Amino acid sequence: MLSQTLQYLFSGLTNGAIYALSALGFSLIYNASGVINFAQGEFIMLGGVAAVLLTSAGVPLPLAILLAVLMVAVVGLLLEKFAIEPAGDADVVSLIIITIGASIFLQGVAQVVFGKGQRALAPFTGDAPIVIAGASLLPQSLWMIGTGAVIVLVLAWFFGRTRLGKAMLATAHNRLAARLVGINTRHVLALSFVISAALGAIAGVVSAPITLTSYDVGIMVGLKGFVAATLGGLGSGVGAVVGGLILGLMEALAAGYISSAYKDAVPFALIILILFFMPRGLFGARVTERV
Amino acid sequence: MALLEVQALSRSFGGVHAVQDLSFEIEPGKIYSIIGPNGAGKTTVFNLITGLYRPSSGRVVFDGSNVTGKAPHELARRGVSRTFQNLQICFNMSAVENVMVGAHLRLDQGMLGSMLRLPALARRDAVCREEAAELMRFVGVGKYIGALADAMPYGALKRLEIARALAARPKMLLLDEPAAGLNPTETHEIDELIQKIGVSGVTVVLVEHDMKLVMGISDRILVLDYGRKLAEGTAREVRDNPEVIAAYLGVVAKAAA
Amino acid sequence: MGRFRGLAALALIIALLPLALPNNYYYDVAIRIGMNAIIVVGLNLLIGYAGQISLGHAGFVGLGAYASAVLSSRFGWPPLAAMLFGMAAVGVIAFVVARPILRLRGHYLAMATLGLGIIIYMVLVNESAWTGGNDGMSVRPFSLLGLTLASERAWYWVTGAVLLGAILLANNIVDSPVGRALRAVHGSEVAAQVAGIDTTRYKVRVFVLSAVFASAVGSMMAHYLGFVSPQVSSFFHSIELVTMVVVGGMASTYGAVLGAAILTTLPQLLATFEGYEMITFGLILMLTVIFLPRGLLPTIAARLRKAG
Numbered sequence: 001m002l003s004q005t006l007q008y009l010f011s012g013l014t015n016g017a018i019y020a021l022s023a024l025g026f027s028l029i030y031n032a033s034g035v036i037n038f039a040q041g042e043f044i045m046l047g048g049v050a051a052v053l054l055t056s057a058g059v060p061l062p063l064a065i066l067l068a069v070l071m072v073a074v075v076g077l078l079l080e081k082f083a084i085e086p087a088g089d090a091d092v093v094s095l096i097i098i099t100i101g102a103s104i105f106l107q108g109v110a111q112v113v114f115g116k117g118q119r120a121l122a123p124f125t126g127d128a129p130i131v132i133a134g135a136s137l138l139p140q141s142l143w144m145i146g147t148g149a150v151i152v153l154v155l156a157w158f159f160g161r162t163r164l165g166k167a168m169l170a171t172a173h174n175r176l177a178a179r180l181v182g183i184n185t186r187h188v189l190a191l192s193f194v195i196s197a198a199l200g201a202i203a204g205v206v207s208a209p210i211t212l213t214s215y216d217v218g219i220m221v222g223l224k225g226f227v228a229a230t231l232g233g234l235g236s237g238v239g240a241v242v243g244g245l246i247l248g249l250m251e252a253l254a255a256g257y258i259s260s261a262y263k264d265a266v267p268f269a270l271i272i273l274i275l276f277f278m279p280r281g282l283f284g285a286r287v288t289e290r291v
Numbered sequence: 292m293a294l295l296e297v298q299a300l301s302r303s304f305g306g307v308h309a310v311q312d313l314s315f316e317i318e319p320g321k322i323y324s325i326i327g328p329n330g331a332g333k334t335t336v337f338n339l340i341t342g343l344y345r346p347s348s349g350r351v352v353f354d355g356s357n358v359t360g361k362a363p364h365e366l367a368r369r370g371v372s373r374t375f376q377n378l379q380i381c382f383n384m385s386a387v388e389n390v391m392v393g394a395h396l397r398l399d400q401g402m403l404g405s406m407l408r409l410p411a412l413a414r415r416d417a418v419c420r421e422e423a424a425e426l427m428r429f430v431g432v433g434k435y436i437g438a439l440a441d442a443m444p445y446g447a448l449k450r451l452e453i454a455r456a457l458a459a460r461p462k463m464l465l466l467d468e469p470a471a472g473l474n475p476t477e478t479h480e481i482d483e484l485i486q487k488i489g490v491s492g493v494t495v496v497l498v499e500h501d502m503k504l505v506m507g508i509s510d511r512i513l514v515l516d517y518g519r520k521l522a523e524g525t526a527r528e529v530r531d532n533p534e535v536i537a538a539y540l541g542v543v544a545k546a547a548a
Numbered sequence: 549m550g551r552f553r554g555l556a557a558l559a560l561i562i563a564l565l566p567l568a569l570p571n572n573y574y575y576d577v578a579i580r581i582g583m584n585a586i587i588v589v590g591l592n593l594l595i596g597y598a599g600q601i602s603l604g605h606a607g608f609v610g611l612g613a614y615a616s617a618v619l620s621s622r623f624g625w626p627p628l629a630a631m632l633f634g635m636a637a638v639g640v641i642a643f644v645v646a647r648p649i650l651r652l653r654g655h656y657l658a659m660a661t662l663g664l665g666i667i668i669y670m671v672l673v674n675e676s677a678w679t680g681g682n683d684g685m686s687v688r689p690f691s692l693l694g695l696t697l698a699s700e701r702a703w704y705w706v707t708g709a710v711l712l713g714a715i716l717l718a719n720n721i722v723d724s725p726v727g728r729a730l731r732a733v734h735g736s737e738v739a740a741q742v743a744g745i746d747t748t749r750y751k752v753r754v755f756v757l758s759a760v761f762a763s764a765v766g767s768m769m770a771h772y773l774g775f776v777s778p779q780v781s782s783f784f785h786s787i788e789l790v791t792m793v794v795v796g797g798m799a800s801t802y803g804a805v806l807g808a809a810i811l812t813t814l815p816q817l818l819a820t821f822e823g824y825e826m827i828t829f830g831l832i833l834m835l836t837v838i839f840l841p842r843g844l845l846p847t848i849a850a851r852l853r854k855a856g
C-alpha cells in the first residue's frame with residue numbers, strides 16, 4: 001500500500017519536473033511578451049529528437065546534449081525574430097495562431113528529418129531500478145528530478161541576483177517603464193525565447209530515455225505545461241514550478257487510484273475546476289482593472 | 292429627497308486610500324461638480340457609484356434604494372449613465388452604433404427575435420438609429436453620423452460618449468473630465484452642452500479640471516483631496532474656502548515648478 | 549436591399565458551382581467546406597464579434613456527431629430527432645459551463661476552453677462501449693419522411709441551404725441590439741456594462757449559440773460520412789476552426805466562409821506530402837496572420853475600397 005503510493009509519488013515527481021520546466025518556459029515568454037507560446041512543447045520534442053539523432057550519429061552523449069540544447073535555443077531565437085517580432089502587437093487570438101503555426105511547422109520539420117517512428121535515447125546512467133521502501137525508481141527519473149531542481153535554482157539566482165535577470169523581471173512588470181530606464185526590451189524578448197527554448201530542450205533530453213521521443217510528443221507535454229503555468233498563475237515563476245509538481249502528482253495519483261484511461265484528462269479537469277474558484281490561478285495577483 | 296446619497300464611502304487599493312469616509316448628497320435636477328487635484332479619487336468615486344468598483348465600506352443610495360455593490364448594468368437600469376476620462380469607445384463599430392449601444396435597455400433583447408429579425412424589432416431598431424443620429428446632432432457631432440468610430444478625432448469622441456450616455460435617457464449623468472484635451476472653443480461648446488443637458492432635467496455630476504467651466508455652471512461643488520472631503524458648497528463658498536485655496540495653490544505651485 | 553447582396557452572391561455561387569465540379573471528389577470537398585463554414589460562421593460570432601476565444605469548439609462538434617451516431621444507430625431514433633436532441637443537449641452543457649468559464653479573460657479563457665475540448669475528446673475515446681473508442685463507429689444515413697440523403701449531390705444542396713440559413717441568422721444577429729451588445733463587449737467591456745448590458749449574460753448566449761451551430765454540423769457530418777471517430781473533437785480540429793476565423797477575417801461572416809474554404813481545401817491539395825504538408829500548413833498559418841492580421845476578406849475589402 002505504502003510502497004504503491006510511493007511509486008505514484010515517484011512517477012508524479014518525475015513527470016512533474018518536466019511539466020514544471022515546460023511551465024517555466026511558458027511563464028518566461030508570457031512575462032516578456034504577453035504571448036502564450038504554443039510551440040513550447042515543440043522545444044521539448046526537438047531537444048529529445050536532436051539528442052537521439054546526434055548520439056546515433058556517433059556523437060558522445062554529453063556533447064550531443066550540449067549541441068541539442070544549443071540548436072533548440074537557436075530555434076527559439078529564430079521563432080522570436082521571424083514570427084513573434086514581425087507580428088507587432090497583434091491580438092491574443094492572432095498570436096496564439098502564430099505560435100500554433102510554428103508548432104505545426106516544427107513538427108513537420110521533425111517528421112521530415114526524423115521520420116514518423118518512436119525512438120529512445122539511452123539512459124544516462126544505466127537502467128537498473130533503485131528500490132526504495134518497495135517502490136522502484138529509475139536512475140533516469142533521478143536525472144529528471146535533479147535537473148529540474150538545479151534549473152529552478154539557477155533561474156532563481158539569475159532573476160534574483162543578476163542585472164540581466166532583474167532587467168527581465170522589470171520588463172515583465174512594466175515594459176514602458178523598463179524602456180524608460182534604458183532596458184532594451186527587444187533583447188529581453190529575444191532572450192526569453194532563447195532561455196525558454198533551452199529549458200524545453202533540456203527537459204526533452206532528460207526525459208527522452210523514459211518517455212521515448214517522436215515528432216509528435218510535444219503537443220501533450222506542451223499543453224500540460226500551459227496547464228501548469230495557468231494553475232500557478234501565468235507569469236509567476238514559483239507558480240510554474242508548484243503548478244508543474246502538483247500536476248504531475250495529481251496525474252499519477254489519479255492514474256493509480258481512479259482511472260488510468262482518464263489520466264491525460266486530469267490536468268484539464270483540474271485547471272477548469274481551479275479557475276472556477278481562482279480565475280487567475282493559485283499565485284496570480286488579484287487586481288481591480290483600472291477604468 | 293436627494294437623488295443620490297453617498298454615505299461614509301471608502302475604497303482602498305493595497306495601501307492607497309483612494310476614497311476615505313466620503314459622504315455627500317445630490318439633489319435632483321442640479322449640476323453637481325467634484326473637483327480635486329490629480330489622484331484625489333474623483334474617478335474612483337464615479338467607479339464606485341456606477342458599480343465598476345466595489346466599496347471597501349460605506350453605502351450608495353440612488354433614488355431611494357440601496358445600490359451598494361450592485362453590478363454596473365443594474366445601475367444603468369435604474370437610470371445612471373456616465374462617460375469616461377479615458378475614452379471607452381467601441382472602435383469596432385460605427386459612430387451611430389456606439390450611441391445605439393447606449394439605448395440597449397430600451398430595445399428588444401430577445402435572441403430569437405434578433406436571429407429572425409422580426410419586423411417589430413427591425414422597426415424599433417430603425418427608430419433607435421434615427422434617435423441616435425438626432426442625439427449626435429444634439430451633442431454637436433452630426434457630421435460623423437455616417438462615420439466609423441475609429442475615423443473620428445478625439446474631441447468628437449468625447450461628445451460621442453456623451454451622446455451614448457444620453458441615449459439611455461438617464462436620471463443622472465456622470466461626466467468624467469468632458470473638457471480634458473479640448474481647445475477653448477470646444478470647451479465652451481461643452482459648457483453649453485452641459486447646461487442644455489441640465490435644463491432638460493437630467494441631474495449632472497461633473498468631474499472637471501477646468502475651473503472656469505466648473506465655477507460657471509455648478510449648483511454645488513465637492514472638493515476632494517487624498518480621497519477625503521475637503522469642502523462642499525456653492526461656487527462662491529468653495530472659492531473662498533482657505534483650505535481649498537491652500538490645496539489648489541499647492542497644485543498650481545507644483546504645476547508651475 | 550444591401551443586406552441581402554452578399555447572401556444573394558453566395559447563393560449564386562452555390563447554385564452555379566456544380567457546373568464546375570467534375571466528380572464526386574470535388575463535391576465532397578465542397579460539402580466539407582460548407583459544413584466547416586457553418587461552424588465557423590457561428591464561431592465567428594463568439595470570437596470575431598464578441599471577442600471571446602474558444603480553443604475547444606471541436607468538442608461541441610464531436611458531441612453533436614456522437615449524439616446523432618449513438619441515438620440514431622444504437623437506439624434507432626429518427627436522425628432529425630437525434631440531431632435536435634444533440635443540439636439541445638449541447639446547448640444545455642454549453643450553458644452550464646459558460647457562466648464560470650466566460651468570467652475568465654484572455655489566456656485563462658483560452659486555457660479553460662481548451663481543457664473543455666480535450667475532456668470531451670477523452671470521454672469520446674474512453675467510453676468505448678457507447679462510442680466505439682478510437683475505432684469510431686458507423687452511422688446510418690440521414691433520412692426524413694421516407695427520403696434518404698444518400699448522394700453527394702443531395703448533401704451538397706442541403707449543406708448549401710443550411711449554410712445560407714446560418715449566414716442569414718448570423719447577419720441578423722450582428723445587426724440587432726443583441727449583436728451590438730456582443731460587439732460592445734469586444735469593443736469596450738466597461739462601456740457595455742455601464743450602458744446596461746449584462747456582459748456575462750451576452751457572452752454566455754453567444755457561446756451557447758455557437759456551440760449549437762457546431763453541434764448541428766457535427767450531426768450532419770456524422771450522417772454524411774456515415775462514420776464518426778473522436779478525431780472530430782480533437783484539439784487540432786478546434787485549432788483548425790479558430791484558424792478559419794482568423795485567416796478569413798475576424799468579425800466578417802463572409803470572411804469566415806472564405807477561411808473555411810481555404811483551410812478545408814489546403815490540406816486536400818497538400819495531401820500527399822506528409823511532413824512537408826505540415827511544414828507548408830504551418831508556414832501559411834504564420835505568414836497569413838503576420839502579414840494580414842485583419843484576415844483575408846477585410847484586407848481585400850479595404851484594398852478595393854482604396855482602389856475604387
Ligand SMILES: Nc1ncnc2c1ncn2[C@@H]1O[C@H](COP(=O)(O)OP(=O)(O)OP(=O)(O)O)[C@@H](O)[C@H]1O
Nearest residue numbers: 288289290304307309328329330331332333334335
Ligand atoms: N484600479 C485601481 N488599482 C489600483 N489603484 C487605483 C485604481 N484606481 C485608482 N487607483 C488609485 O487611487 C487613487 C485615486 O485615483 P483616481 O483615478 O480616482 O484619481 P482622480 O481624482 O480621478 O485623478 P485624475 O484627476 O488624475 O483623474 C490614485 O492613487 C490611483 O492610483
Ligand SMILES: [Mg+2]
Nearest residue numbers: 333334335376
Ligand atoms: Mg480621474
